[in-house]
Amino acid sequence: MEIKPTESELEILQVIWKKGQCTVRDVHEELAKNKDAGYTTTLKLMQIMHEKGLVERDTAAKTHLYKALITREQAQQTALDKIISTVFKGSTSDLVIQALGHHRASKDEIDAIKSYLEKFRDSD
Structure with a gap:
């Protein structure tokens, strides 16, 4: 099954790829620098991304940590193929x-x- 992140999901993935792993708050604060996004919207998107298999969530601590399950290269290839x-x-x-x-x-x-x-x- 091919996973196709939406534009908003790609913005979140950009933050996670940069930081390695992070909380919803980490992602929200980074996104808020460039756009008006509500915390609950970011939370909901990251929950959906977890359900889709784009990120994994470590629930061992009180604050959940998210890590990307798709590489930057995989996302670029998917987007490029679509274009x-x-x-x-x-x-x-x-x-x-x-x-x-x-x-x-x-x-x-x-x-x-x-x-x-x-x-x-x-190679020809």
């Missing part, structure tokens, strides 16, 4: 052309892209 299939109708090249055409890549990023593409060329 490629829906927005770009399955065309990876259209995605890359759009990204490079509208966002300035540094020399190091361009070199890394070239190196990655060479690996594909060499």
Whole structure:
């Protein structure tokens, strides 16, 4: 079963990935720096994330600690797959052309892209 986090769940996961493990209060305080989110909303979202298998909850202490069960890379791959299939109708090249055409890549990023593409060329 593929787990697809929502945008709000991804915001929470970003905090958990950064901190390793944290309480609902930790997540809420971090989210409150950039958006108006209620504590109970954050709590409810994290409970749903636990039910979906996105996070695990350690209930040994009075204050529950949450830890991500999905890696940043897994979430990125899921989101990218969805974007490629829906927005770009399955065309990876259209995605890359759009990204490079509208966002300035540094020399190091361009070199890394070239190196990655060479690996594909060499494997043919």
